Amino acid sequence: MKTLTYIILLAPFLMISCTTKEPKVSSVPKVVAHDSKGLTIVYYSNDSIKENFLFYKQQDAIVTKKQQVFQAELERRTNELKGYIQRNSEKERSGLLSQNEVVQIQQKAQQMEQAVMQYQQVEGAKLEEETMKKLEEISKKIEVLGKKYCELHHIDLMMIHGEGGQINYINPSMDVTKEFIAFLNENQKSIENDIKK
Secondary structure (H helix, E strand, C coil): CHHHHHHHHHHHHHHHHHHCCCCCCCCCCCCCCCCHHHCCEEEEEHHHHHHHCHHHHHHHHHHHHHHHHHHHHHHHHHHHHHHHHHHHHHHHHCCCCCHHHHHHHHHHHHHHHHHHHHHHHHHHHHHHHHHHHHHHHHHHHHHHHHHHHHHHCCCCEEEEECCCCCCCCCCHHHECHHHHHHHHHHHHHHHHHHHHC
């Protein structure tokens, strides 16, 4: 009798829990069928963009020059520190320095070393950030002009082919690298204002 009472008391809760189940979601995506016979697919070589897209080459030259200046300054500061330590080590070995002077030299060497490390971190981070911004700007130009190129030539899909990419082989008849790079070089200035917005 007790079991029957418990069942009667629990019945409404059991019904609620059974009726509040979440509806099943179909795992089949809703994709519109496309006739692949009318599909126009092309690709361009990513390496060729780096070699022949004038804007890319200009930006790369700017970043490379700044990296060289940074590296030269870092090397100069490091050599200055090494020279300071070496000169004073020789003086210390020759007995030309007092204990007090040795302590002062060590403190100055530590300050110089910290300054070198700070320069490397701060200026290196600035250079890396600038490089990333330039790469984003280049990518945005290629993306915007790629869309225009595809619309102009009724292309449905444009892929990027390059070493280490996800595409193993593409029929060379689908290669539009030369034409696309020519289009990029001709039109990149016309979209600069659109990209900065």
